[in-house]
Amino acid sequence: MTSSPTRPLFAALTAFALLALTGCGASETIEDTANASAGDGATQYPLVIENCGTEQTIESAPQRVVSLDQNSTEILLSLGLEDRIVGTASWTDPILDSLAEADEGVPRLADNAPSYEVLLGADPDFVTASFGRHYAEGGVTTRDRLDETGISSYLSPTDCDNGQSINGGGTRTTALTVDALYTEIRELAEIFDVGAAGEELVADLEERAAAATDGVDFGGRTVMFWFADTKTPYVAGGLGSAALLADQTGLGNIFDDTDDWPAKGWEDVVDAAPDILIVGDLQRDRFPGDRLDDKIAFLEGDPLTQTLEAVQQDRIIALHGAEMNPSIRFVDGLEKIQAWWVENGDDL
Incomplete structure (x- = not known):
């Protein structure tokens, strides 16, 4: 949550305002992009991701993902991946109107954090989280435990500082930048082999942010x-x-x-x-x-x-x-x- 000096986090937004992009509306689902990265630029597997102090190897595009937070769920839905989401949790607000239809068939495992047993009951091959408390001792499960069961995991870079989760017990020492969010979008898009959808979502957010602050x-x-x-x-x-x-x-x-x-x-x-x-x-x-x-x-x-x-x-x-x-x-x-x-x- 600011300091008085202007931070570099949105430095690129003004330039993007000049691009006159014609993206989607408010955080909308990107249409017809589920296979947008096929062909040139397609993800090459196995994919190795350095993610907040862990190394994750993704053998192929995940087919059964559980998202432990609303933030990551809405990114996945915006990338057109609703058919691969087998469970969500930890909601603070109603789903965005623009994502409501995509979200209709997505199971909600819990309004807050699910138990480890409920998580496993969804039979995921991949787990995402926005906040590292889910992966901490006393949370849903540890990332090591997921690794032992052959389930890859991902934590939003927005919750990471010096290789440690802020929400999972670490301390933020440098200001959060919007680039961390855009990294999350791009990395998830790469993991799921929908790179073009990720770039389209980032461009839309950049354009709207520039317009909203003008x-x-x-x-x-x-x-x-x-x-x-x-x-x-x-x-x-x-x-x-x-x-x-x-x-x-x-x-x-x-x-x-x-x-x-x-x-x-x-x-x-x-x-x-x-x-x-x-x-x-x-x-x-x-x-x-x-x-x-x-x-x-x-x-x-x-x-x-x-x-x-x-x-x-x-x-x-x-x-x-x-x-x-x-x-x-x-x-x-x-x-x-x-x-x-x-x-x-x-x-x-």
């Missing part, structure tokens, strides 16, 4: 990104995924001196007095205040938070949880921030 500049107005939990708010720090949103729109994160997603006290928030609140509307009930209505009720009813000018002036932007995570939906988040800016920017 002319948007909050001029350093301060912001708090609140993901979850009313008791001890889980907020965006300075090096993680929300930094992708703040840096590109000229927002200054009040917690940009922290590494990723710290837990803070409300006293810290009130002392910092953010100009704007960006809050997560999570369609789950894992922590108190996951849902937007509960967050708003808390902000307006708590004696401490109701003193915030951002609350009193209703300077609140609601994003889905997936739009605050390092996923293809970061573009949807940028577009919502842009829409709020167009309507309210002159009043700041």
Whole structure:
């Protein structure tokens, strides 16, 4: 979740805005690309992937994949791979409208994390995850254990720093860049032998991100990104995924001196007095205040938070949880921030 210096993460986006691409709409499924990489540029197997401190050898394009997170599921669906997904898990939000039809036949193993037995019951030959907690001790299973059963695995590069999973117990030391997300898309496309679909998806995201940030500049107005939990708010720090949103729109994160997603006290928030609140509307009930209505009720009813000018002036932007995570939906988040800016920017 930012630091005040402008990060290099979206440096290439302005150039891509000049390309005038005609890609799909909001994070849409790429049509008719399931075999797009056949012929020239087709994946050569066995494929060896260096992935967050592990080496994975993919003997052939996976046919039965389980995705342990919504983020990776929506990438796979966007690549046209719904027929190969035998299970998904860990959802914070409804599926994108543009992917709803593709998702209809995909089994959901669990709304949160499945058990190892449930995972094996889907009979996967490949497992993906956006967050390394699933592969940590006490999670779904370890990658070593999957290797022992002949199942290859993949972890999003957005959750990796110096060969360790951030969400699995590591520490982020360098700012997350959008290139990590694009690497994930391209690597999954290569693994599944749909390289052209991967390039088309990346180009579409680049074009939309450039358009969503064109002319948007909050001029350093301060912001708090609140993901979850009313008791001890889980907020965006300075090096993680929300930094992708703040840096590109000229927002200054009040917690940009922290590494990723710290837990803070409300006293810290009130002392910092953010100009704007960006809050997560999570369609789950894992922590108190996951849902937007509960967050708003808390902000307006708590004696401490109701003193915030951002609350009193209703300077609140609601994003889905997936739009605050390092996923293809970061573009949807940028577009919502842009829409709020167009309507309210002159009043700041």
